[in-house]
Amino acid sequence: MSKRQVAMVMDLNKCLGCHTCSIACKTLWTRREGMQHMWWNTVNTQPGTGTPHGYEDMGGGFRGGEPQKGFRPSEDDFGKAWTFNHEEVFHGGNEDAFLHANYGEWNNGENWKGPNWDEDIGGGEFPNSYYFYLPRICNHCTHPACLEACPRKAIEKRDEDGIVLINEDRCHGYRFCQEACPYKKIYYNETLGVSQKCIFCFPRIDEGVTTACSRQCPGRLRFVGYLDDPEGPIHKLVYEHKVALPLHQEYGTQPNVFYVPPLSSTKYDEDGNPTDENRIPLEYLESLFGPDVKAALDKIEGERERVRHGETSELMDLLIARKWLDMFGPFTKHPRDVVTADPIRIIDPSEDAPQAAVQYWKGEV
Ligand code: SF4
Ligand code: SF4
Ligand code: SF4
Numbered sequence: 001m002s003k004r005q006v007a008m009v010m011d012l013n014k015c016l017g018c019h020t021c022s023i024a025c026k027t028l029w030t031r032r033e034g035m036q037h038m039w040w041n042t043v044n045t046q047p048g049t050g051t052p053h054g055y056e057d058m059g060g061g062f063r064g065g066e067p068q069k070g071f072r073p074s075e076d077d078f079g080k081a082w083t084f085n086h087e088e089v090f091h092g093g094n095e096d097a098f099l100h101a102n103y104g105e106w107n108n109g110e111n112w113k114g115p116n117w118d119e120d121i122g123g124g125e126f127p128n129s130y131y132f133y134l135p136r137i138c139n140h141c142t143h144p145a146c147l148e149a150c151p152r153k154a155i156e157k158r159d160e161d162g163i164v165l166i167n168e169d170r171c172h173g174y175r176f177c178q179e180a181c182p183y184k185k186i187y188y189n190e191t192l193g194v195s196q197k198c199i200f201c202f203p204r205i206d207e208g209v210t211t212a213c214s215r216q217c218p219g220r221l222r223f224v225g226y227l228d229d230p231e232g233p234i235h236k237l238v239y240e241h242k243v244a245l246p247l248h249q250e251y252g253t254q255p256n257v258f259y260v261p262p263l264s265s266t267k268y269d270e271d272g273n274p275t276d277e278n279r280i281p282l283e284y285l286e287s288l289f290g291p292d293v294k295a296a297l298d299k300i301e302g303e304r305e306r307v308r309h310g311e312t313s314e315l316m317d318l319l320i321a322r323k324w325l326d327m328f329g330p331f332t333k334h335p336r337d338v339v340t341a342d343p344i345r346i347i348d349p350s351e352d353a354p355q356a357a358v359q360y361w362k363g364e365v
Contacts (some may be wrong), residue, residue, distance in 0.1 A: 001142065005162035005227045006200060008137070008214065009237045009244040011319055014221035015133040017120070019043050021222070025137075028212045030200065034191025036081035039115045040198035042211045043135045047284065048118030051136070052077035052184050054089040061145050061182030062252030070145075070179035078187065079114040102126045123284075127272070132195040132262040134224075134288075136247070137213065138185040138198035139255030140164045146197075149180030161226075162256065163200045171195055182251035199278035209340045210331035220321040225329025227256065232329035233318055234258075241315045245289040258320065261285050261293050263300065 025041040028241040042051040050056065051075035060070025082101045089097045096354040122131025140157075144164050147155040154170035155177060157163070166177070166186075173193040178186045186197045208324035209215075214222035227231035227239075237260065262285075264278035285293045303313040320324075325332045 002159050002162035004080045005141070005142065005256055006205060006224065007227050007234045007238070007256040007258065008211070009223040009234055009258045009260065010135055011221040011223075012132055012134065012262040013260060014219040015135060016042075016219050017043055017045065017133040018218060020216050020218055021135055022115075024028070024212040024216035025198070028201070030196075033268060034189035035187075035196065037075060037078055038189075038196065039078075040185075040187075040196075041135060041137050042115050043133050043196060044116060045119050045122060046130050046134045046288070047123040048116075048121060048287070050118070050134075051115045051275070053079070053117050055184040056248070058067075058086055058302075059182065060180045060186055060251070062143065063250075065252070066147065067145065067180065070182065071183050072175055072178045074187075075190075079117065081180070113183045124279060128267045128279050130264065131281070134259070136183065136185065137214075138164065138258060139183060139246070139253065140198075140200055142254035142256060143252065145180040145182060145251075145253050146177035146186060149176040150174075151176065158202070161202075161205065163205070164197075165199055165202065165204050166195055168192070168194045168196070170297070182248065182253060202312070204338075205331060206333065208331055208333040209335050209338060210328035214328065215335075220324060220327065223318075223329075224331055225328045229329055233327055234329065236314070236318060241299060241318075242292070243290055243299050243315065243319075245296060247288060249290050259289060260300070261289050261296055263297060 012207060022039050022041045026039060030040060037159065039051070044050045052058075053078070054074065055295040058071040058073060059068050061068055065345050084099055085097065085100055086099070088094060106111075120131060122129055123350045124130045140163055143163065144155065144157060147157060147164060151174065152170050152172055154167045154172075156165055156167065158165065171194040173188065173195065175188055175195060177195050178184070178188060186195050188194075189196050201209075201213075204211060210224045211222075214224050223233040223237060225234040227234055229235050238258050243260050246255045246258055249255070262280060266282035267277040267279050269275050282294060289296075300315070300319075303315045307313050307316050321327050
């Protein structure tokens with residue numbers, strides 16, 4: 001256990017599936033060599049097989065406190081990076097050329113998988129079809145299976161905020177962490193021979209700036225803060241209002257990313273009339289977010305009703321995010337206001353190996 005724990009709550013009722021979060025993270029953290037295929041933030045469409053493809057069937061995590069066998073996702077499962085024909089279009093002198101992606105050996109289409117293979121396929125039968133988006137990052141778990149699995153002790157959980165980091169100087173690329181993480185949120189950098197993953201933007205957190213994926217989100221659905229801060233949004237949503245739930249808590253790692261489950265449109269009957277039945281099956285939501293989904297949805301519906309009748313609701317004000325900066329607990333500083341002389345910050349994830357370098361593009365995101 002760390003002394004404190006930072007956490008994120010994502011309100012799935014507001015996610016647009018726009019991937020601004022994915023791009024914010026990509027721009028900031030995964031532009032180095034060997035990271036082309038990495039998307040530390042992904043936005044999966046549900047129902048769907050997620051990223052990497054079929055991760056929920058790849059094992060890992062704990063059951064009854066015992067570590068479970070896990071499989072290592074291949075780069076194919078994540079979806080390899082593709083390239084664009086920029087050179088031809090912009091410098092090739094061919095006026096008829098148009099920009100397109102080159103999927104390399106996956107170009108036959110059938111076998112190609114991308115980081116969101118099931119995008120917008122969804123579930124249900126027309127006119128009762130449905131889908132919703134599920135953004136995923138590393139959960140910075142309280143009981144991280146990745147950390148326990150590493151024989152090099154290259155993974156650590158920071159005491160001051162519970163952020164889980166891989167020390168690339170200690171990592172020898174054995175990839176046991178990939179097998180152990182039940183959320184499969186660790187990537188392997190073949191060029192550098194090390195595992196890499198979401199760092200919860202810790203150089204920003206250290207400076208009082210919220211994560212790039214939360215600050216850039218146009219849907220205003222990502223709350224950030226400390227779990228134990230009673231004035232902060234995380235504590236209120238998770239513990240007071242009890243509307244934010246972890247994904248797959250049965251994996252046993254105690255994740256610290258929580259989700260406000262999606263409300264559902266009503267089903268139509270055969271004559272096209274609306275019914276009282278929800279389109280998104282409750283059992284499906286329970287398979288993702290556990291048995292408390294119904295209570296969470298009922299609570300949100302109840303508060304919506306209060307507002308419709310002219311009453312005030314702290315929960316609705318929070319979820320609507322009227323005051324944007326209130327979403328980020330103590331991490332409200334603008335990136336531009338961070339005073340640092342060197343845009344390449346040398347970070348010190350452990351006392352043993354103070355050398356890992358991270359590009360920190362001050363003010364860009
Ligand atoms: Fe959803 Fe926000 Fe990410 Fe867009 S930026 S996909 S709204 S979480
Ligand atoms: Fe480790 Fe996976 Fe938990 Fe992240 S989500 S801390 S990689 S077990
Ligand atoms: Fe990327 Fe930071 Fe979001 Fe993690 S918290 S997914 S490192 S932007």
